[in-house]
Amino acid sequence: MSNYEQQISVVDNRLLLPIKVNSKVVYFLIDTGAAVPLVDSNQAKALGFKLGSKLSGTVTGIGGEGGEVYHTKDLDVDFHGQKIYQFLATDLSGIRASIKKATDYDIVGIISLKQMQQLGWIIDTAAGKIYFKENHE
Secondary structure (H helix, E strand, O other): OEEEEEEOEEEOOEEEEEEEEOOEEEEEEEEOOOOOOEEEHHHHHHHOOEEEEEEEEEEEOOOOOEEEEEEEEOOOEEEOOEEEOOOEEEOOHHHHHHHHHHHOOOEEEEEEHHHHHHHOOEEEOOOOEEEEEEOOO
């Protein structure tokens, strides 16, 4: 493994990062306050993943919105060889619209603090960079 850095977009106080989902490059919001990583359930067909079983609870964000939550199937999330796991799917259309309006970026999901810690990411917001170790499987 080698050390690498990747430029991140810091737009309107939001951290946005390009990540591959099933070989397509899309943007994710980096959210250190998020308890779980999420992907927009409305993007399943476009990104080539499936919704799995429905969970009994809901996900509620800072906006207070709650929605149905699903496990994901066939979801390959890759950041320079680092696989990111444990995504749940829910309707993120409200959050996506808000971020698109504020930043002009169309995100498809949210990376949580847990995933950043597991992958050993170091985020430097002043420099607009994320530092990581690249894995090649």
